[in-house]
Amino acid sequence: MTIQYKVGLNAPNLREDVRRIQNLLNRALKTFPRIHGAYKPLADDGKCGKLTLEAIKVFQEKIMGFRYPDQVVDPGGKTWKKLNGNVPDVSTLSVKASEWSSSSIQSWLNEQIPQSVIQQYHDVDRRLNILSARPATRLAKLPNQSGSTKDRSVIAFRQGDERWGASKLGFGNGTIHQYGCTMTSLTMAATYLGSANSHWPENMQPSQLTPLVANEILKKAQAFQPGTVNMYVTLGAKALGMEGKDSGVGIRIQQSDLQSIDHCLQKGGLVLAHVDYKKDWIGDHWILISRKNSQGEYQAIDPTYGKHMILYASPDGGIPVQPHVVLYGRNSSWIDKTPENVKRYRVVRYLTLHDAKEKNGG
Incomplete structure (x- = not known):
């Protein structure tokens, strides 16, 4: 048994990693008398919430003797x-020693300790053999689905989420x-279109990606400019297992570009959209367009809020369509009250995204 990434406060908290820690913390309640009843048994749901964090803290304080527990495994x-x-x-051993014979103690120790140690050794050995033999396992190829729904959906993330917002x-x-709107939007896209490559942790599935994990993948792939937070977006898309085609840096898009966006969405792709809301027409923020509905509206996810929104082919109030803009935010972009900056969204650049394996013929 092992975990791939840290579990706990501000950690990646991959579902399977968290489940392993939750199971071990539950087992610790029975093994260590000092923490009997110190925290409630945890549901092994793979979610690192307040109860799991508190259990890690109690274990570090009472069993590890940490004066300042960091709540991270x-x-x-x-x-x-x-x-x-x-x-x-020691207290558990002394109780057992008074109750059992030496052979019983040895049998009890064999049951409690060696299995997990041996399992950990075999797991590490297996991982080393895999790493030396071949690159990370790739996902099975998804069928080409023109107009149909894939077997997984886009996962919405908020870049300011406490689990990763403070990370560099x-x-x-x-x-x-x-500054993580581009990276967070690409991560959302990769949960649907992405496929594992040599930059990904072994056996990781797209649905397990988070902005924190994607940040490490992109750094490993050198998708960020040296010493900065700026990303080469097409390289970032490739590192996350997608094929990205950029409309161009500094190139003024035309109304005909809307056809390219529509075509991409019809083929089951996604669109990374660069929106301007400060009226400098350069682009201030990235969002992810996920589909076009039957009313001709474009559904998108905004990583600033981690929420779904609507873009339109024309602005509010009969204002003429502007040159070099293809989609707009409106007062009605959110179901509830739309933030002022979202009302001013203007798509001035875009990146079409496709499944890299489908694009390359598998």
């Missing part, structure tokens, strides 16, 4: 080793919360 770290080994403390973006000093 690192792969191979002290808390992980103690949890995974679940080595009983790329190779710069800014955070994902401050």
